[in-house]
Amino acid sequence: MNSAIARLPIPLPPLSNETLDSYLPRLAQRNYLARSGGLFKLRGTELRLALHQLTGVSDIGLATALPQVRFSEDRERWPHLNLAVSARAPIRPACRLCAATRGTGSDTKVFASHEQVICQQHRRWVGAGILKCSADQQFSIAPVGEVSRANVRHQHLIKTYGRGSTHQRFHDAVAALMHWHDWPIFARDPRIQQRRNQLRIQAASSTRDPRDVAAWYPNAVAFTALLLSYDRASEGHTGMQRRETLRSAVDRFELDVVVGLRPSGATSPFIALLLANDRQATTNEHAEVEVADGRRHRCRLAY
Numbered sequence: 257m258n259s260a261i262a263r264l265p266i267p268l269p270p271l272s273n274e275t276l277d278s279y280l281p282r283l284a285q286r287n288y289l290a291r292s293g294g295l296f297k298l299r300g301t302e303l304r305l306a307l308h309q310l311t312g313v314s315d316i317g318l319a320t321a322l323p324q325v326r327f328s329e330d331r332e333r334w335p336h337l338n339l340a341v342s343a344r345a346p347i348r349p350a351c352r353l354c355a356a357t358r359g360t361g362s363d364t365k366v367f368a369s370h371e372q373v374i375c376q377q378h379r380r381w382v383g384a385g386i387l388k389c390s391a392d393q394q395f396s397i398a399p400v401g402e403v404s405r406a407n408v409r410h411q412h413l414i415k416t417y418g419r420g421s422t423h424q425r426f427h428d429a430v431a432a433l434m435h436w437h438d439w440p441i442f443a444r445d446p447r448i449q450q451r452r453n454q455l456r457i458q459a460a461s462s463t464r465d466p467r468d469v470a471a472w473y474p475n476a477v478a479f480t481a482l483l484l485s486y487d488r489a490s491e492g493h494t495g496m497q498r499r500e501t502l503r504s505a506v507d508r509f510e511l512d513v514v515v516g517l518r519p520s521g522a523t524s525p526f527i528a529l530l531l532a533n534d535r536q537a538t539t540n541e542h543a544e545v546e547v548a549d550g551r552r553h554r555c556r557l558a559y
């Protein structure tokens with residue numbers, strides 16, 4: 257590729273946070289380029305320059321939309337990239353409606369941070385990270401405003417407590433709620449009941465049904481908030497102070513997270529999470545997470 261490269265007849269721009277494995281083939285397909293062509297052999301700055309020439313998308317536009325052609329020096333030139341989704345984040349299908357507006361099929365893939373479970377533009381549940389959702393399973397959350405509000409709260413937690421700590425505690429909260437998912441008291445929580453009705457969920461939904469996940473996502477965010485505030489409140493506490501903070505957290509759980517469920521005993525996931533905090537086991541921001549291909553990895557929770 258060189259500076260004389262011609263603009264493509266159909267210069268498709270990438271979707272926000274699209275992977276190269278998604279973008280390059282669809283750009284090639286729409287323009288009848290061979291998959292064995294030069295474009296697919298380029299990497300790094302050469303690839304970004306070629307894409308700029310082929311599509312007319314600006315350098316900053318490509319660095320913003322495509323995490324895999326973004327480089328460390330770009331963050332100094334364009335500070336907004338410090339908040340952008342990284343290429344280490346899990347991959348999920350793009351919102352089908354976003355993809356359709358760009359003339360793209362349902363196989364379009366994007367990198368997504370753990371809180372990017374909703375397409376805010378189309379008010380659709382798209383899932384992310386451990387809350388997986390296939391393109392075919394995406395659905396409207398328009399009837400359930402509480403899910404969108406919980407997502408705003410989730411973003412606020414990231415601003416307040418940091419991305420790594422919030423991701424870790426959200427992961428903890430989701431794992432614990434999945435533990436309680438089939439308990440009758442979980443289904444009796446009036447807010448979960450109401451959201452399940454609004455989303456027309458059958459009573460026997462599994463923990464992996466994205467509609468059911470959306471119904472208890474606000475509980476997971478409330479649980480995350482409780483864990484993060486407990487972490488902060490209990491810093492430096494010992495003895496009686498720590499017991500008081502723990503009792504207050506249990507009271508709040510019963511009111512704010514799952515109504516009527518009062519965790520007790522060291523084997524309870526909730527108490528185990530608080531004790532893990534006491535052992536400072538959650539401060540290293542590493543945990544096992546499931547990524548898009550189904551494999552499990554230990555990785556740094558920084559996306």
Ligand SMILES: [Zn+2]
Nearest residue numbers: 351354375378
């Ligand atoms: Zn969308």
